[in-house]
Amino acid sequence: xxxxxxxxxxxxxxxxxRSYLETLExxxxxxxxxxxxxxxxxxxxxxxxxxHLEDRSRFPVVFFENPLNLKGKPSxxxxxxxxxxxxxxxxxxxxxxxxxxxxxxSLEYARRVEEPVPPVAIQRSEAPVKEVVxxxxxxxxxxxxxxxxxxxxxxxxxxxxxxxKDPDGGFYNSAFLRNMYKGPRKLGIHMSPRHNWQIHxxxxxxGRPTPTAIIVSHHPAFYLGCLNVAPFGxxxxxxxxxxxxxxxxxxxxxxLGEEFLVPADADxxxxxxxxxxxxxxxxxxxxxxxxxxxxxxxxxIEVTAVTHRKDAIFQHTFVGHRDNWVMGxxxxxxAVYNVIRGVIPTVKSVHFALSGSCRFNCYISIDKKVxxxxxxxxxxxLGAVDFIKNVIVVDSDxxxxxxxEVMFAVATRVQADRxxxxxxxxKGNTLDPSQLDDITTTKMLVDxxxxxxxxxxxxxxxxxxxxxxxxxxxxxxxxxLEKLPVFSDSVRSV
Amino acid sequence: MARIFWVTCPKCNKxxxxxxxxxxHKKIDLLCPYCGIYFPQEQSPKIQE
Numbered sequence: 326x327x328x329x330x331x332x333x334x335x336x337x338x339x340x341x342x343r344s345y346l347e348t349l350e351x352x353x354x355x356x357x358x359x360x361x362x363x364x365x366x367x368x369x370x371x372x373x374x375x376x377h378l379e380d381r382s383r384f385p386v387v388f389f390e391n392p393l394n395l396k397g398k399p400s401x402x403x404x405x406x407x408x409x410x411x412x413x414x415x416x417x418x419x420x421x422x423x424x425x426x427x428x429x430x431s432l433e434y435a436r437r438v439e440e441p442v443p444p445v446a447i448q449r450s451e452a453p454v455k456e457v458v459x460x461x462x463x464x465x466x467x468x469x470x471x472x473x474x475x476x477x478x479x480x481x482x483x484x485x486x487x488x489x490k491d492p493d494g495g496f497y498n499s500a501f502l503r504n505m506y507k508g509p510r511k512l513g514i515h516m517s518p519r520h521n522w523q524i525h526x527x528x529x530x531x532g533r534p535t536p537t538a539i540i541v542s543h544h545p546a547f548y549l550g551c552l553n554v555a556p557f558g559x560x561x562x563x564x565x566x567x568x569x570x571x572x573x574x575x576x577x578x579x580x581l582g583e584e585f586l587v588p589a590d591a592d593x594x595x596x597x598x599x600x601x602x603x604x605x606x607x608x609x610x611x612x613x614x615x616x617x618x619x620x621x622x623x624x625x626i627e628v629t630a631v632t633h634r635k636d637a638i639f640q641h642t643f644v645g646h647r648d649n650w651v652m653g654x655x656x657x658x659x660a661v662y663n664v665i666r667g668v669i670p671t672v673k674s675v676h677f678a679l680s681g682s683c684r685f686n687c688y689i690s691i692d693k694k695v696x697x698x699x700x701x702x703x704x705x706x707l708g709a710v711d712f713i714k715n716v717i718v719v720d721s722d723x724x725x726x727x728x729x730e731v732m733f734a735v736a737t738r739v740q741a742d743r744x745x746x747x748x749x750x751x752k753g754n755t756l757d758p759s760q761l762d763d764i765t766t767t768k769m770l771v772d773x774x775x776x777x778x779x780x781x782x783x784x785x786x787x788x789x790x791x792x793x794x795x796x797x798x799x800x801x802x803x804x805x806l807e808k809l810p811v812f813s814d815s816v817r818s819v
Numbered sequence: 820m821a822r823i824f825w826v827t828c829p830k831c832n833k834x835x836x837x838x839x840x841x842x843x844h845k846k847i848d849l850l851c852p853y854c855g856i857y858f859p860q861e862q863s864p865k866i867q868e
Binding site: 760 | 835852
């Protein structure tokens, strides 16, 4: 009850990054660590600390109080990392119960996507993100703690969400895109052929620069909202408002005024234009797949302004790791579940597993009634989300959040020649290293369910009534139990 | 992912990779991600397709 009351208190206020961190720190202080020692984000020290934690299976939010900037001097703003590395913290961001962070959270997200909340505009003078405004030559991105993530990255990268505005429809679109530091007022930008790419292409075909604002820091619900899979043409600011459960407050940008609005409660925003027809080498960059995307020719952004709160916090995601994976899968699961439910009402759960960077591998459980339902479910999932490459459909006795169980079903219920289908030449993902070209891939459908049209063996089990009757502590002392080693491969959760 | 080619930096001798269709045999200087120099790919001691 105390948790819910506190969450309601927070939700009554405008969402901001600090409101989230205050809630997290008061309710779950064990979820956040503060590092007061100086770190050099541009020299991999931030990601080295995150990797050390990962190697110990620890995924806290890490607040770096004293990062250096790109000039090797103390940054005027601290840095926060790893906000999205657990589903529990994503649930907290959406104001839902962290204990219900599997399918319940995914379905709540999907429900909110269907109920967009129009944004509201406020004056610049009321907008916290305008407390510090730098334009033109006053801007120097090297003053900030931009993170260089992996060894082959050529530079530090801002890897949060550029927002663009469609020149025809007037709607805004946001997406996580990588932005390479190229100079005090210059960034490179990589866009896959998705929504922001479409918008940029329209401006470029007309010979016009594409206005953009990179929202570097905001409440995590804002960023989870950015990851919606709503159709192109819906205003992301309204969808994000739906996800947040309150209207997103907007304010005029420094660059284009009321023609281009930006989130008023952000901590830090970079404004600029994507230059038409300009291409420069960019990357390699360690991507969500866990591989580097190759160096290629990509557009550049001329930065026109930086605005931030006086006590701003700089944010990044640990791309190619759990922080970046969890946030990518969760917003898709509910949408896929709802599409499948339209054709297979007995669908039980949908999960994008960590093993596929929470994008490529989709596990679906159904309570199968007739043959053919598993492949129907798989086809529905593939139609709903283009990121999905491999679909495994299992029976409802298999927990799709436990990859070991999913692979048990594959091992014991699949005959490859009968139960696996391939669909060739389907749109894939430019960053999938197994693809031989930029666009197309082969999708795989695996039916790992038991047959219903013939007798099939039963799984072993110890009688439930005996399990219920027998308390382990009555046979092995509690202290001894606590000291027994736990083997991670026996409880690997995905 | 598109086809890539590995290239060796003429200054630091470290290897990285690039997008073949966009950069292989093109008159575009490549950027070594390790030492930060731009160089024409003809100067690379080794290119592996």
